[in-house]
Amino acid sequence: MKSSAVTIKEISSLSGFSISTVSKALNDKLEISKTTREVIKTIAKQHNYVPNNYAVSLRTQKTGSIAVILPEVTKTCYSQSLGHLQKTAESFGYRILFYQSHNSYTKELNYIKSLSDGSIDGIIIIISEKSKQIDQYGSHAIPIEFLKINLDQSIEEIKHRSHKSLIELLKS
The missing domain is CATH 3.40.50.2300 (Response regulator)
Structure with a gap:
């Protein structure tokens, strides 16, 4: 297991899904199938993914x-x-x-x-x-x-x- 957190871009590379799909899956968007969301979330968990608070705050204000x-x-x-x-x-x-x-x-x-x-x-x-x-x-x-x-x-x-x-x- 990797010791430091990964980015959405790295999860995209590891999973084979686009950055957009990874982002939507991690944010529980319903347009992404449950199976795809689970695969991406499993990879994220295995690699200590932590959302970038700065990116989230830019989006949510x-x-x-x-x-x-x-x-x-x-x-x-x-x-x-x-x-x-x-x-x-x-x-x-x-x-x-x-x-x-x-x-x-x-x-x-x-x-x-x-x-x-x-x-x-x-x-x-x-x-x-x-x-x-x-x-x-x-x-x-x-x-x-x-x-x-x-x-x-x-x-x-x-x-x-x-x-x-x-x-x-x-x-x-």
Whole structure:
């Protein structure tokens, strides 16, 4: 068995089917017979085929990724919020990428700028009560949701606010 994942092109070569047929089979298109789909999927499984997330996101216009920018992961309230955001996001089929700003407004803006390249579906910025006003972040091409967390908030309130922020982001 090959140790690294193969591409659709390599599966095409191995199976004798066209690249288009392989792609359709791997995406369960009904125009490809069940037998052909099974043959192609067996070869893909034997060779550790993993779909190219970049190609899939280009086709679907969704990356399945959400960025979370937080002040400090070592602060309990922020790490609890991050944990709940991840759990909730995964239940909706999303993954979380997180970034620490270390309470730097400039870092937050730089993260927003670099993440606005289409590599994620949205951003949640966890801010403290001491943070700059939300309207100072300006408008961006990517959906952004702000989540205000206080250091003395209860776990239940953090969960509630985190869940609400993620749902709002997914609606946009």
